[in-house]
Amino acid sequence: MAKILTALLAGIIFGVGLVLSQMVDPNKVINFLDVTGHWDPSLMFVLGGGVITVTIAYRFIFAQGKPLLDDDFHLPTMLKVDKKLLIGSVLFGSGWGLIGYCPGPVIASLGFRLDDPLIVVVSMLAGILLYRAVSTS
Amino acid sequence: MENFTPYSALAGGVLIGISASLLMYLNGRVAGISGIVGGIFNRSTWAEKAWRIAFIIGLVLGGFIYAHYYPVSIVPREFITTTWLVLGGLLVGFGTAMGSGCTSGHGICGVSRFSLRSLSAVASFLLSGIVTVYIVKQFVGA
Numbered sequence: 001m002a003k004i005l006t007a008l009l010a011g012i013i014f015g016v017g018l019v020l021s022q023m024v025d026p027n028k029v030i031n032f033l034d035v036t037g038h039w040d041p042s043l044m045f046v047l048g049g050g051v052i053t054v055t056i057a058y059r060f061i062f063a064q065g066k067p068l069l070d071d072d073f074h075l076p077t078m079l080k081v082d083k084k085l086l087i088g089s090v091l092f093g094s095g096w097g098l099i100g101y102c103p104g105p106v107i108a109s110l111g112f113r114l115d116d117p118l119i120v121v122v123s124m125l126a127g128i129l130l131y132r133a134v135s136t137s
Numbered sequence: 138m139e140n141f142t143p144y145s146a147l148a149g150g151v152l153i154g155i156s157a158s159l160l161m162y163l164n165g166r167v168a169g170i171s172g173i174v175g176g177i178f179n180r181s182t183w184a185e186k187a188w189r190i191a192f193i194i195g196l197v198l199g200g201f202i203y204a205h206y207y208p209v210s211i212v213p214r215e216f217i218t219t220t221w222l223v224l225g226g227l228l229v230g231f232g233t234a235m236g237s238g239c240t241s242g243h244g245i246c247g248v249s250r251f252s253l254r255s256l257s258a259v260a261s262f263l264l265s266g267i268v269t270v271y272i273v274k275q276f277v278g279a
Contacts, residue, residue: 004188004191006188007164007188007192007195008191008195009195010159010160010168010192011194011195011198011199012202013155013159014153014195014199014241015195015196015197015198015203016202017151017152017154018153018200019204020145020148020203021145021152021153022142022149026211030214034267034274035267040141041141041143042142043146047150048147049150049151049153049154050150050153050157050244050249052151053155054154054158054249055249057158058161058250061158061161067161069163069165070164070165070166075250076167076252078237079254081257084235084236085236085237085257086236086258086261087235087236088235088258089232089236089243089258089259089262089265090262091228091236092232092236092262092265093232093262093263094228094232094266095225095228095232096240096269097268097273098221098225098269098273099217099221102229102240104170104196106229107174107197110197111197112203113209113211116213116217119226120222121226123222124174124227124230127226127228127231127232128233128234129230130230130231131230131231131234135235
């Protein structure tokens with residue numbers, strides 16, 4: 001039960017961070033990617049703020065040996081850069097550039113609008129399940 | 138440069154970082170949204186699904202709470218049709234599942250561990266996003 005509450009709390013903080021940083025505004029995201037035109041570097045500060053915070057925090061956290069409520073840190077075991085990683089990321093980037101939504105912001109957007117984000121979230125879930133169907137067949 | 142908002146962006150980024158740090162410190166989990174969502178559909182235990190669902194509910198709740206106090210207004214982009222949204226959503230879902238992560242899992246958590254896989258993923262999706270926006274602009278002239 002504790003792990004469910006901590007996940008809920010982390011989710012709330014994450015959601016507030018996404019709205020405050022305006023990652024939930026597709027125009028802002030597209031202007032960030034529009035380096036040859038209306039470039040808005042703001043989202044670099046979002047990434048920077050997140051990376052600096054986590055880099056420092058992870059050092060202390062991993063030094064603890066294990067998390068407070070679990071027996072192990074669950075980290076990715078795959079270390080090799082492979083074609084799947086690169087092709088998948090290129091496909092994701094093209095969708096991101098097309099609509100200006102990535103997974104976190106589009107879900108957090110459901111907290112205040114239900115038109116476009118709902119269509120994107122449903123399609124995104126379909127995309128995840130489609131990949132699973134294709135990759136296991 | 139358009140509507141440059143470095144302070145709110147940095148503050149929001151730090152909040153996202155605090156959330157990711159809490160999730161690792163307490164639960165030992167990477168705060169990667171596409172991975173958390175994907176895991177809900179795995180054949181796994183109820184406990185494994187429950188924390189993921191709780192995090193996603195929190196994400197929506199966070200958006201709701203913020204917008205309740207500070208209304209969010211987003212200018213709609215007229216040329217974006219439902220077909221575009223569906224195609225974009227499919228690409229985002231398929232791509233993050235295939236590439237094992239998105240802007241949060243690779244972009245924040247992975248980069249913070251100096252993971253070569255995450256750094257390669259971030260370079261790929263940033264470049265691909267930039268090229269896509271450039272191509273779209275040639276068509277819609279925005």
